[in-house]
Amino acid sequence: MSLKAGRFKYFKEELIENAIRLTALSAIVSIFLIFLFVFKESMPVLYDQVVRQEATVAGFFRGLDWQPVSEYPRYSFWPIILGSLKVTLIAMLFAVPVAVGAALFSAEFAPARLKEVIKPMVEVLAGIPSVVLGFFALIFMATFLQRLFGWHIRLNAVNAGLALGVTIIPPIYSLCEDAISSVPRSFREAALGLGATPWQTALHVVLPAALPGISAAVLLGMGRAIGETMVVLMAAGNAPQFTFDILHSTRTITATIAAELGEVVFGSAHYHTLFFLGLLLFAVTFVINLVSWSLFDRLMAKLYGARN
Amino acid sequence: MAGSTADRIDITGFNLYYHATRALEDITLAIPEREVTAIIGPSGCGKSTLLRAINRMNDLIDGVRTDGGLRLDGEDIYQRGIDVVELRRKVGMVFQRPNPFPKSIYENVAFGVRMGGNGLLKTRLDEVVERSLKEAAIWDEVRDRLQRSAMELSGGQQQRVCIARALAVEPEVILMDEPASALDPLATAKIEELIFRLKEKYTIVIVTHNMQQAARVSDRTAFLMLGRLIEYDKTSKIFTSPSNKLTEEYITGRFG
Numbered sequence A: 001m002s003l004k005a006g007r008f009k010y011f012k013e014e015l016i017e018n019a020i021r022l023t024a025l026s027a028i029v030s031i032f033l034i035f036l037f038v039f040k041e042s043m044p045v046l047y048d049q050v051v052r053q054e055a056t057v058a059g060f061f062r063g064l065d066w067q068p069v070s071e072y073p074r075y076s077f078w079p080i081i082l083g084s085l086k087v088t089l090i091a092m093l094f095a096v097p098v099a100v101g102a103a104l105f106s107a108e109f110a111p112a113r114l115k116e117v118i119k120p121m122v123e124v125l126a127g128i129p130s131v132v133l134g135f136f137a138l139i140f141m142a143t144f145l146q147r148l149f150g151w152h153i154r155l156n157a158v159n160a161g162l163a164l165g166v167t168i169i170p171p172i173y174s175l176c177e178d179a180i181s182s183v184p185r186s187f188r189e190a191a192l193g194l195g196a197t198p199w200q201t202a203l204h205v206v207l208p209a210a211l212p213g214i215s216a217a218v219l220l221g222m223g224r225a226i227g228e229t230m231v232v233l234m235a236a237g238n239a240p241q242f243t244f245d246i247l248h249s250t251r252t253i254t255a256t257i258a259a260e261l262g263e264v265v266f267g268s269a270h271y272h273t274l275f276f277l278g279l280l281l282f283a284v285t286f287v288i289n290l291v292s293w294s295l296f297d298r299l300m301a302k303l304y305g306a307r308n
Numbered sequence B: 001m002a003g004s005t006a007d008r009i010d011i012t013g014f015n016l017y018y019h020a021t022r023a024l025e026d027i028t029l030a031i032p033e034r035e036v037t038a039i040i041g042p043s044g045c046g047k048s049t050l051l052r053a054i055n056r057m058n059d060l061i062d063g064v065r066t067d068g069g070l071r072l073d074g075e076d077i078y079q080r081g082i083d084v085v086e087l088r089r090k091v092g093m094v095f096q097r098p099n100p101f102p103k104s105i106y107e108n109v110a111f112g113v114r115m116g117g118n119g120l121l122k123t124r125l126d127e128v129v130e131r132s133l134k135e136a137a138i139w140d141e142v143r144d145r146l147q148r149s150a151m152e153l154s155g156g157q158q159q160r161v162c163i164a165r166a167l168a169v170e171p172e173v174i175l176m177d178e179p180a181s182a183l184d185p186l187a188t189a190k191i192e193e194l195i196f197r198l199k200e201k202y203t204i205v206i207v208t209h210n211m212q213q214a215a216r217v218s219d220r221t222a223f224l225m226l227g228r229l230i231e232y233d234k235t236s237k238i239f240t241s242p243s244n245k246l247t248e249e250y251i252t253g254r255f256g
């Protein structure tokens, strides 16, 4: 008998394979096209003489004012970059301990029945539309926190950061929970067999073994936080001021684009500036993702050696 | 105190259930100090279960229930108020598959000592690590790569690091669940030599599927079948003139 396959023997296989390949390809192509579009619309700040009278790349990083609609518009990125950093940092400080702690608890200590409550609850949290969360932060949480701490300014970076934290807890939690649950049972048995307590086992064996996954989760959460728009638009007070005071109103890169792009004069310097800002955002999230991958690989290599 | 003073572990009428199924049935067995006791028997007969009962490793499994007596130095380890963490420091364990932590070789061996929390000085800890690795006959192979991940070692080396890790805690009893089953003959020989030397200091219980291995390393042999102890005697007796027909059939390889 010959081993030669008939011409149409694997026709169906090939068809399915190609269909899958096509969907993957179309996703990649559309991301690339979006990038291309943003790139194209932002480039006039480099070459268009009229635009460059108002907005130049050097100008974006000079001065400390973002005043696009004054008589002499000023487009310094610094206040909104600082705004994004402040809000993201606060969100991370809040969300990472909560998400990692919850993941560790539900993967290691929670009895099965409690675990079956925690996981769906976090999924529900993930399903809350960000506009609803923003609304909640804008109306209720801001007032509550202001009364509690006697803040002067109701909508500020802390308020927005906490609300933003809530939006990134679910993804960080889920990824961490996966990472922790996939730590082999044999590590736990080894640790307990050596007379470690369950807490020591969780802290000194399970958590470090899951570290590659956890750090990737944290970085991806950070990328999410920087890119998230609606919550910060509603809860941060939207004043693009350059200040390190976290109790001041602030404005992020995303909120700036969302708030201003709707009313901007098409093709104006302001318009192209907003696209350049978008390009920056694109680059930052891209870099964070790259770092996240390479950190994952590096930590895996360090922990598990070159063999794996 | 039950049994003679030389008996370290005294098991009497011991039963263990996974949910409703009884995996160990009325086991009675006295394991003497500083000897190697082998547990043999067909797959699924309860060897691992019995071994893991001795340091209460089965506690980790849902739905496990026990009754009957299991005493370590006369103390019932299943009574209320037993400090399981302390028990496991006294009764160390080496698993069937090498399971080093994804940490450096040094950290693997130092782990139990660190967790014990008696805040050893770095130099003392270095000594403990070196001594344990030497005891486990792996020092020469890893001395200049102590800071490398233990996962990079070969399976046989990993297993010896795991043994070193167990020894570092200075247990009194060591439980080994088929410690050489994943290893080649050379690595196996090394582990067997090791066991031979270790019994000067430790009480060892070893599960094995390998009859020759049981005959070579152990002083006593327990033969289990379907959760019951069929025969328990001096190894020389078991392998030359077993009293039970089933034992004879098993060790001569007529079944199992």
Ligand SMILES: Nc1ncnc2c1ncn2[C@@H]1O[C@H](COP(=O)(O)OP(=O)(O)OP(=O)(O)O)[C@@H](O)[C@H]1O
Binding pocket: B018, B023, B041, B042, B043, B044, B045, B046, B047, B048, B049, B050, B061, B209
């Ligand atoms: N976690 C568990 N849950 C339920 N039943 C179990 C569990 N572990 C083992 N058993 C059952 O208990 C019996 C004894 O298992 P055990 O692992 O002790 O056998 P063993 O003698 O070590 O076998 P092997 O030589 O294959 O390792 C088997 O019938 C097995 O199916």
Ligand SMILES: [Mg+2]
Binding pocket: B047, B048, B049, B177
């Ligand atoms: Mg077994």
